[in-house]
Amino acid sequence: MNTGSIAFILLCSAMVLLMTPALAFFYGGLGRRKNVLNNMMMSLAPMALASLLWIIFGFTLSFSGSADWIGNFNHLFMYGVDMAKNSLFSTNQIPDGLFSAFQMMFSIISVALITGSVVGRMRFTPLLIFMVFWLLLVYYPLAHMVWGGGFLAKLHAIDFAGGNVVHISSGVTGLVLALVLGKRRDYERLEYRPHNIPFVVLGAGLLWFGWFGFNAGSALSANSVAINAFVTTNTAAAAAMLSWMILEKIIIGKPSVVGTCSGAIVGLVAITPGAGYVSVLGSMIIGFLVSPLSFFMISKVKQKFGYDDALDAFGCHGIGGMFGGIMTGILATPALSPQHGFVGLIYGSSKLFIANLSAVIFSVIFSALVSFIIIKVISIIMPIRVSDRAEAIGLDDSEHEETAYPTFLGLDS
Numbered sequence: 001m002n003t004g005s006i007a008f009i010l011l012c013s014a015m016v017l018l019m020t021p022a023l024a025f026f027y028g029g030l031g032r033r034k035n036v037l038n039n040m041m042m043s044l045a046p047m048a049l050a051s052l053l054w055i056i057f058g059f060t061l062s063f064s065g066s067a068d069w070i071g072n073f074n075h076l077f078m079y080g081v082d083m084a085k086n087s088l089f090s091t092n093q094i095p096d097g098l099f100s101a102f103q104m105m106f107s108i109i110s111v112a113l114i115t116g117s118v119v120g121r122m123r124f125t126p127l128l129i130f131m132v133f134w135l136l137l138v139y140y141p142l143a144h145m146v147w148g149g150g151f152l153a154k155l156h157a158i159d160f161a162g163g164n165v166v167h168i169s170s171g172v173t174g175l176v177l178a179l180v181l182g183k184r185r186d187y188e189r190l191e192y193r194p195h196n197i198p199f200v201v202l203g204a205g206l207l208w209f210g211w212f213g214f215n216a217g218s219a220l221s222a223n224s225v226a227i228n229a230f231v232t233t234n235t236a237a238a239a240a241m242l243s244w245m246i247l248e249k250i251i252i253g254k255p256s257v258v259g260t261c262s263g264a265i266v267g268l269v270a271i272t273p274g275a276g277y278v279s280v281l282g283s284m285i286i287g288f289l290v291s292p293l294s295f296f297m298i299s300k301v302k303q304k305f306g307y308d309d310a311l312d313a314f315g316c317h318g319i320g321g322m323f324g325g326i327m328t329g330i331l332a333t334p335a336l337s338p339q340h341g342f343v344g345l346i347y348g349s350s351k352l353f354i355a356n357l358s359a360v361i362f363s364v365i366f367s368a369l370v371s372f373i374i375i376k377v378i379s380i381i382m383p384i385r386v387s388d389r390a391e392a393i394g395l396d397d398s399e400h401e402e403t404a405y406p407t408f409l410g411l412d413s
Helices: 002-031 033-063 096-117 124-147 163-181 195-221 224-251 257-274 282-304 313-331 351-381 389-395 395-399
Strands: none
Touching: 002 033, 002 096, 002 195, 002 257, 033 096, 033 124, 033 195, 033 395, 096 124, 096 163, 096 195, 096 313, 096 395, 124 163, 124 195, 124 351, 163 257, 163 389, 195 257, 195 389, 224 257, 224 395, 257 313, 282 313, 313 351, 389 395
């Protein structure tokens, strides 16, 4: 065991956990003030739910066995997972228990990301039920397929820190839920504005900080790959932030704080699949290019098709994850590629590009199909959307009987 790596991954695990309350601030600030507590609660609930599910069967379904689709039940309730040494994964320099804890944090933030698409109109109880089955039927299988030796790993697709497993799955799922639920009652009639932009800045800043643990920690060791992931993460975020500011200046006339924060987030999303595999220059290219793509999806495509992805979980995480996975297949350098012969397209081989493109397409279809089935079954058993009156009053009151701002009475826009 490497004590330096143990200390490093312990810190990274805590940083990734911090990303979930950071997301609560980010989503809470972006929403309407009558829904801020509900928005935050939907992000915070996975800290309890996903943590316990991971201990019971999340780890074993994700990282045990060599089946193509899903793990086995050998490590239910973390049975046989050693907290002091590595007995399950020969390449790790950290104890099995620490590896499990680090991966648990990814499952927490993944299910929280989905909620940005459904704010303002989904009942809390069916959402919690959906989270349970989504983790069981979407997240754990994808984690096994990509990182646990499943068929996407056998295809030689690479996903350094969660482009497929975290961002594509959550973003696409968010879009499915938004389509099934339908639009908010005032969508396209009222202009929705973020109610607390300082919350957005706080959330974005903490997300950026936590992302260093998310990406650099995915090296699973305090080594040169972690350093590369750290630097490429910051570079992509900075490039995407600047790119978004320039876009807003050209198109709108003035750069916005919310847009600037959104640019940083999409840059962080896009670099996640390739943070340990691409060069610093490659990360800059990814960052500069992802903002125009995400901006176009949010401002044009969403408007054209009229779907109500409330806080743009699909526009940022789904699109950013797809783009990042494909760009990894183009820009992964020979020096950093984990598999011999599978390098970026620009280095003369199409194998990795085809593998990653196939993995992206599969992740989109798999996440969409299974998520649709889950939510449709739940909708047969119970209402999944709040009443029109509850939506008008606000979900803070109707779902939690709380208010973030006691002096505020009545509706807002």
